Each structure stands twice: as structure tokens, then as C-alpha cells.
Amino acid sequence: xxxxxxxxxxxxxxxxxxxxxxxxxxxxxxxxxxxxxxxxxxxxxxxxxxxxxxxxxxxxxxxxxxxxxxxxxxxxxxxxxxxxxxxxxxxxxxxxxxxxxxxxxxxxxxxxxxxxxxxxxxxxxxxxxxxxxxxxxxxxxxxxxxxxxxxxxxxxxxxxxxxxxxxxxxxxxxxxxxxxxxxxxxxxxxxxxxxxxxxxxxxxxxxxxxxxxxxxxxxxxxxxxxxxxxxxxxxxxxxxxxxxxxxxxxxxxxxxxxxxxxxxxxxxxxxxxxxxxxxxxxxxxxxxxxxxxxxxxxxxxxxxxxxxxxxxxxxxxxxxxxxxxxxxxxxxxxxxxxxxxxxxxxxxxxxxxxxxxxxxxxxxxxxxxxxxxxxxxxxxxxxxxxxxxxxxxxxxxxxxxxxxxxxxxxxxxxxxxxxxxxxxxxxxxxxxxxxxxxxxxxxxxxxxxxxxxxxxxxxxxxxxxxxxxxxxxxxxxxxxx
Numbered sequence: 001x002x003x004x005x006x007x008x009x010x011x012x013x014x015x016x017x018x019x020x021x022x023x024x025x026x027x028x029x030x031x032x033x034x035x036x037x038x039x040x041x042x043x044x045x046x047x048x049x050x051x052x053x054x055x056x057x058x059x060x061x062x063x064x065x066x067x068x069x070x071x072x073x074x075x076x077x078x079x080x081x082x083x084x085x086x087x088x089x090x091x092x093x094x095x096x097x098x099x100x101x102x103x104x105x106x107x108x109x110x111x112x113x114x115x116x117x118x119x120x121x122x123x124x125x126x127x128x129x130x131x132x133x134x135x136x137x138x139x140x141x142x143x144x145x146x147x148x149x150x151x152x153x154x155x156x157x158x159x160x161x162x163x164x165x166x167x168x169x170x171x172x173x174x175x176x177x178x179x180x181x182x183x184x185x186x187x188x189x190x191x192x193x194x195x196x197x198x199x200x201x202x203x204x205x206x207x208x209x210x211x212x213x214x215x216x217x218x219x220x221x222x223x224x225x226x227x228x229x230x231x232x233x234x235x236x237x238x239x240x241x242x243x244x245x246x247x248x249x250x251x252x253x254x255x256x257x258x259x260x261x262x263x264x265x266x267x268x269x270x271x272x273x274x275x276x277x278x279x280x281x282x283x284x285x286x287x288x289x290x291x292x293x294x295x296x297x298x299x300x301x302x303x304x305x306x307x308x309x310x311x312x313x314x315x316x317x318x319x320x321x322x323x324x325x326x327x328x329x330x331x332x333x334x335x336x337x338x339x340x341x342x343x344x345x346x347x348x349x350x351x352x353x354x355x356x357x358x359x360x361x362x363x364x365x366x367x368x369x370x371x372x373x374x375x376x377x378x379x380x381x382x383x384x385x386x387x388x389x390x391x392x393x394x395x396x397x398x399x400x401x402x403x404x405x406x407x408x409x410x411x412x413x414x415x416x417x418x419x420x421x422x423x424x425x426x427x428x429x430x431x432x433x434x435x436x437x438x439x440x441x442x443x444x445x446x447x448x449x450x451x452x453x454x455x456x457x458x459x460x461x462x463x464x465x466x467x468x469x470x471x472x473x474x475x476x477x478x479x480x481x
Contacts, residue, residue: 037123143278178248296416
């Protein structure tokens with residue numbers, strides 16, 4: 001397990017952004033008949049797809065900006081691309097068409113192998129493309145706004161995982177619409193995940209004032225201690241920042257605070273963290289607003305006996321009205337090995353949403369679709385999560401295996417899918433969040449969406465109803481077109 005984790009850390013971000021690149025070269029079946037060189041064939045791939053993180057001062061542990069950088073790792077690059085361990089792309093082809101799919105063509109993979117096997121020749125330096133240029137530290141270019149934790153947080157060396165909430169004042173003079181968020185931790189190895197919320201009522205500030213340490217805790221794992229005004233998404237290992245589709249954004253209200261909830265896991269020594277967040281704003285008011293709706297399994301159903309190799313959870317959720325889905329974010333921990341989500345339309349048409357045959361916690365991501373998927377009311381969404389709690393699972397955190405149940409700790413498990421949906425009215429989103437389970441019949445607890453999100457949706461729905469009936473609303477919300 002440690003060797004695989006180390007390999008992931010060494011390679012994670014350089015190849016994490018690999019995308020298909022058209023290179024002037026012979027077809028795959030004749031690649032061996034031409035001399036493949038670094039300058040003419042390999043450098044364009046590395047410059048465009050790997051150098052984002054594999055450059056001085058970035059998170060990757062080595063650079064790939066020069067010929068010498070690439071030559072000394074030629075065999076390694078060839079091995080991980082040929083095995084398709086790199087680029088790290090979890091979804092199976094044909095089960096969702098996603099933007100920014102990190103895949104190499106067979107011709108490119110063979111080209112890299114030929115280059116490595118032939119001694120990694122440099123070629124003519126005159127063939128080199130221009131060196132890539134980057135906005136310092138930001139994958140999507142310079143953000144419109146950068147905010148930062150107001151002070152460093154010190155994490156203890158040992159003990160259980162820690163959930164900490166940090167308030168970051170923004171004080172915008174007007175509403176802004178966020179199309180992308182780039183979360184940049186300073187100490188990735190101690191972070192399990194981070195979630196970003198907004199607070200227009202300054203509730204988090206009051207909680208923060210009551211805690212002497214930076215940020216505040218709220219007793220139960222994952223709690224905020226208040227109902228947020230909205231959300232801006234999240235981060236976990238492997239997540240790549242991307243813009244939402246054109247005309248879609250998340251709202252950041254005038255005067256709102258950004259509230260950052262971070263899940264830490266101790267590393268064995270005292271560590272520090274002071275995260276930064278880059279915000280990218282829409283150039284014009286969007287047509288639709290996006291929100292992430294979590295739909296998961298019954299918590300009590302996730303109870304995995306030690307040694308159980310194929311523990312399977314299934315769930316069916318019926319949409320009460322039409323949903324426009326722009327992305328999907330499956331989430332589990334270390335024992336999960338397969339995730340499959342499919343939609344069955346009312347007319348019987350099958351619509352695969354995502355299938356991950358070999359789940360790897362290190363490469364989880366928010367997957368945005370190439371095109372918005374419209375699912376009519378009555379659509380059934382089937383989810384399947386498969387777990388391996390045997391000693392054969394190299395990712396199993398327990399040796400020997402132990403009973404594992406639902407929980408927030410890294411060694412616990414989860415089975416939850418976040419659907420990124422859009423709608424012109426918050427009331428519609430609220431109804432989607434209360435969709436029906438086939439196995440629950442609307443029973444209490446059937447929807448395990450976090451209470452904070454559920455309550456926020458309820459409040460927004462009530463505000464919309466009040467406005468429609470001409471009643472005053474003590475907590476007005478922006479009403480974008």
C-alpha cells in the first residue's frame with residue numbers, strides 16, 4: 001500500500017492533467033519506423049499536459065520542463081502510460097462523455113514507448129516548441145480574486161481525524177457569480193478533503209470568536225454549526241479545477257463570508273496548514289445557477305465484515321421533476337473498488353452517468369459532462385458501490401481487516417454521489433433534494449444529504465414561496481435570471 005501511495009505522490013499531478021494532444025508523427029502502426037525524438041514529439045506532450053504541475057515551485061516533486069528532466073524518467077513515463085495508470089482517469093469509456101478527459105491515444109502511448117526504448121533521443125533543439133507559460137501557481141490562470149485563511153492552523157501529531165471550520169471574510173460590494181474555484185492547500189498530505197460554503201448572516205464569525213484556536217470545531221464530524229447561505233464546491237485528492245459550462249455559475253452573495261471546512265488527518269508529526277482559494281467570476285450574469293446535491297446510501301446499510309471481498313450496496317432514486325445535470329462527483333474511501341451510476345428514463349431509455357471499475361481515492365474528481373444531461377421527471381437513478389474489505393486489498397487501512405461502517409474518518413467508509421444540477425429557481429432544486437427512494441418509500445432518513453444543505457434548500461424554497469405570495473422576506477436572496 002505504501003509503495004503505491006508513494007508512486008501516486010510522485011506522479012500524481014504532472015500526469016494528472018494529461019490530455020489528448022495531436023502530435024505531428026506517424027500512425028501507431030508505423031511509429032517504430034520513424035525516429036521519435038524529445039524535441040519534435042515528446043516535448044509537446046509534456047509541455048502541454050504535464051508541466052502545469054511538474055515545474056519549479058509547484059506541487060509535483062520534480063520538473064519535466066527540460067530534456068534532461070524527461071530523459072532520466074523516460075522508462076517510468078513509458079511504463080505508467082502504457083499500463084494506463086497514467087494519466088489518472090477513472091471513468092470507463094462509454095459511460096458518460098466528460099470534459100477534459102485525461103486520456104492518451106494508442107499512437108501517443110506507442111510513441112512514448114518507442115522513444116524510451118530507443119534511448120530517449122533528444123533530436124534537433126530547433127524542433128522544440130516554445131516553453132509553456134503559466135500564471136504563477138494557478139492551473140486556470142490568474143484568478144479574479146484570491147482569498148486565504150487568516151492565520152495558520154497547527155494540526156496535532158497523533159489522534160483521530162480533525163474537522164475544522166475557518167472563516168474567510170470577503171465583503172464583496174455586489175453579488176458575484178463563480179464559474180470555477182481553485183483550492184490550494186500548503187500541506188496536502190494532511191488533508192482528506194475541504195468544502196467551501198458561503199455565509200451572509202455572519203453566523204460562522206460568532207462561532208469563530210468562541211474558539212481560541214484558529215477556526216472552530218463543532219463537536220460532531222463534518223458539522224458547520226449553522227445553516228450556510230450556499231456552497232462553492234469542494235476539494236479532495238485528485239480533483240482538477242474546471243470551469244462550469246457556459247451560462248452556469250454558483251452565486252457568491254454581496255457581503256458574504258467564505259466558510260472553509262477542512263477534514264485533517266494527523267501524519268505522525270505536528271503539521272501546519274494555511275490554504276488559499278482562487279475564485280473565477282462570470283463575465284456576465286449566468287442563465288442558470290448550479291448546486292451540488294448529495295445522494296447516498298442508507299448509513300445503516302454500510303456495515304462491512306472483515307474479510308468480505310465483494311460487499312455491494314445498491315440504491316434507486318426517482319426524480320420528482322426534470323433535472324439538468326452538468327456534472328457528477330462519486331465519493332468513497334479506501335475500501336471501495338467499483339462505482340456505477342445509471343439513469344433509466346421514463347420511456348425505458350438507458351443513460352449511463354458514470355462507471356469506475358477501479359476506484360482509487362487518490363484520483364477522485366468532480367467530473368463535468370461535455371454537454372448538459374437532461375433527465376425528465378420520473379427518471380430512475382441507480383447507484384452501485386462495491387467494497388473489498390479483504391487482506392488482498394492493498395488499499396485496506398487495517399491489517400488484519402476490521403469491521404468497517406459509515407463514518408467521516410479516513411478508515412471508515414462512505415457511499416455518496418454528488419450530482420451537480422442547475423435550475424432557474426431554487427424551489428426546483430429543493431424538490432430534487434427530496435426525491436424518492438425505491439427502497440425507502442419516502443421514510444424519514446431516506447435522503448442522507450447533509451442537514452446543512454437540506455435546510456438551506458428548504459429555506460430558499462420558503463423564500464421563493466413568500467415572494468410569489470407577496471409576503472415580506474427578512475432574508476432576501478439574489479434572483480438571477
